Amino acid sequence: MTATTDAAQAELGRARLRKEDARLITGQTNWTDNISLPGMLHMAFARSPVAHAKITGVDLSAARNMPGVIAAFSGADLGAEQGSLPCAWPVTEDIVIPPHPPMAVDEVRYVGEAVAVVVARDRYAAADAAAMVDVDYEPLPPVLDMRAALAEGSPKVHEAGNKSYEWVFAAGDMDAAFAGAPVVVERTYRQQRLIPCAMEPRAVVSQWVGDQVTLWSATQIPHVVRFALSAFFGIPEQDVRVIAPDVGGGFGSKLQFTAEEVLAVLVSRRVGKPVKWTESRSEGNMTVHHGRDQWQRIRIAADADGRIRGLDVDLLADMGAYLMLVTPGIPLLGAFMYPAIYKMDAYSLKCTGVFTTKMPTDAYRGAGRPEATFAIERIMDELAVELGMEPLELRERNWIKHEEFPYTTIAGLTYDSGNYEAATARAKELFGYDELRREQAERNARGDTVRLGIGISTFTEMCGLAPSRVLGSLSYGAGGWEHASIRMLPTGKVEVVTGSSAHGQGHETAWSQIVADQLGVPFEDIRVLHGDTLVSPKGMDTYGSRSLAVGGLALVSACDKVVDKAKVIAAAMLEASPDDLEFAAGRFSVRGDPEAGATIQEIALATFAAHNLPAGVEPSLDSDATYDPDNFSFPHGTHLCATEVDTETGMVTIRSYVAVDDVGVVVNPMIVEGQVHGGIAQGIAQALYEEGVYDDDGNLVTSTLADYLVPSAADLPSYVTDRSVSPAGNRLGVKGVGEAGTIASTPAVVNAIIDAVRPFGINDITMPCTPERVWRAIQTAQDGGAA
Amino acid sequence: MAQIKVTVDGVQYADQVEPRLLLVHYLREVIGKTGTPVGCDTSNCGACTVLMDGVSVKSCSVLAVQADGADITTIEGLSDGEWHPVQRAFHEEHALQCGYCTPGMIIAAADLLRDNPHPTDAEIREGLEGNLCRCTGYENIVRAVRRAAEAGAGQ
Structure with a gap:
């Protein structure tokens, strides 16, 4: 017991080798593309080869006649069923959020936008058939430069124009800060467009059984995807299960609710068979949301001794062709950080979100x-x-x-x-x-x-996203809490359920360390479960460096509740008052009598047997906790x-x-x-x-x-x-x-x-x-x- | 369709395949060897690296028919009960995060050490140039390969 105790106390700050590694280094990983279900079919997309055009016709007959092809659908074929992909962050009251059908119907607005989907018996047949989709395009002028897009007379990406929103922030007296400042420096910087390139390409598998659907997706956000499928596509939430199996990196690119996820669900329902889609890298570079892409004009005013008086920022942010899940909010996550570590008298920022005929940007x-x-x-x-x-x-x-x-x-x-x-x-x-x-x-x-x-x-x-009240004040469409639960198994082993969804960060290891530290159980006795809405029904998932700073704290709260419940049972077992018990390194002992004690793992077994529990005490040590950070x-x-x-x-x-x-x-x-x-x-x-x-x-x-x-x-x-x-x-x-x-x-x-x-x-x-x-x-x- | 016979991780297979079928798709989808992933379509990323007759190849750049008669080792067959020294070193040096590049990276590193049992750091970096990792920044991969070399992985 002593050895275990020492090990447990040292858990935080210890360079534990990762629990995840064994499967990853031996090729036993469960990537979404590895999934193969009986009768499973494969999807492939016909995508726009032009940046901007009216669609005047989609002919699927040749594709449908290819060998091994089960079905083919255009955007028009799916009609109202395909709905519109949501934007969860309307940053201003008058923001323009254009309709965003998963497959284009009347007009394409970026190269790679999906126009039709074919379903075939294998991925090669599906790719062959997608190449036979015949689409008539009537070219429209592309809109590629943000500054030109805002000029009078520019071709329009959407009817409403090329400006999505203008968001402003100001604090302090800017005029005083800049007027008469001994030094003012102004620069304009270009944040080039980046392509995230997680090593695992996106992949989805969708399977309906009766009126219940399971979606496997290479996503960072299974819980958000479940909510979105239900809230925006009319599938009752209790009938939707989303699983993020092993996910090969995200870097924000898999913090998205995608056209392909929606279409996999809709198409598999239509054809009555499970379907899979895995993107090629070149398909992914075109159609996984991009990052950055801003023009930044920045002015700084200072005294002669270097003291900063004021800072003024004017941003143009390229939204791309549509607003995806959090597209318009991305520049705002930076808006509060321009002052950085520096003190100053005044600060202002204006951000203009601009539509172009390019892949949308996002996290x-x-x-x-x-x-x-x-x-x-x-x-x-x-x-x-x-x-x-x-x-x-x-x-x-x-x-x-x-x-x-x-x-x-x-x-x-x-x-x-x-x-x-x-x-x-x-x-x-x-x-x-x-x-x-x-x-x-x-x-x-x-x-x-x-x-x-x-x-x-x-x-x-700023990370640890985020206090829900702050997200609310910024018009974000959800909260920023995280959930955890602890299941004390009869043999004293522990299942830890977390709502954050790791994709390379090592939660299975780090979460085990936190729980080992809190409950005083051996690191090896802990199993961390995540990434499946059936197993982990509540969560806000993994992005914005939030997992530890929010999810880790949820874990601590859940452990507290386990200890509180165990204490009552321990007191009965030890025939002592709960007030006389101390809990350290996984063991309750009676104050003044260190020999009398019981470990939390022993209490788990006693709780399971439930033979001698105090009256009115439920036979369970399990706990749930939801943590909402206050900063x-x-x-x-x-x-x-x-x-x-x-x-x-x-x-x-x-x-x-x-x-x-x-x-x-x-x-x-x-x-x-x-x-x-x-x-x-x-x-x-x-x-x-x-x-x-x-x-x-x-x-x-x-x-x-x-x-x-x-x-x-x-x-x-x-x-x-x-x-x-x-x-x-x-x-x-x-x-x-x-x-x-x-x-x-x-x-x-x-x-x-x-x-x-x-x-x-x-x-x-x-x-x-x-x-x-x-x-x-x-x-x-x-x-x-x-x- | 073409007939091929190929040995993969010590097991012999005989299959009819489309002439255009890529080796990596043969491995993954015909014989179920999903330990080897696909990361790109231009043979830049190296995630699909396997040993073909003892030499590393990117299995997305080899047709299944070209592997006829070959002996293939994938990440699933690299360890012989005990982890290969390169696998062990990747674990001990935290040379993987998401793990998607890892099968190819480990195979490529094993091949590098076979070729050069005691590489310098610069030689490790050059030797793994054909394998991309987006998570680790390569620092720990270099450490792992060095550690595996010290453990005699190349001998």
């Missing part, structure tokens, strides 16, 4: 916060140059001091904890900051053809990047990368470090490699992984990571870590590149900073801006 790792962090961290460097000040010193002069927490920012958020001094000091030390600055100066002085640049990102983010959490950190820029080729090499993150208390440092690594990689990818590109006709030219550069091991550096800890204000002290690296690293890298080439008079290079773009920027600067 992608960080969702709004990477954009905000990039703009503020970039312009802090620009302001430092303008002031002739060391960029870290400028940040330090303006950031919230550790003794000032809790601190309510100009954007109205109350940061509960943080220690920017500690994270920065540690990062500088690991990075060798002063030494690198000396080397940089020396290389600049001798006109080295390979320049050294140092990039800083003292980022923060966001605010991870932060200091990331430092050293780049070498070959001025003759434009090649950028990351020489070193140091990340010191404060994500609060850490449950499993191994998993946290892995999240930071992967996050940094995705942020570097935005800085250097990735861009979703449409040509002038609106064709996506980066539809394959040959054209869209997801970096390999050879394209990325090694990272040095460490942590500082300022516990969050919740019971576990946890903040969340899923998005931190991505939010932090993009500006760190670009700041480093600009720092390297600033001696040439360059103050911006549009992302991704490819060798060609860097080289051209240098050439242009050397030609005196003539090119």
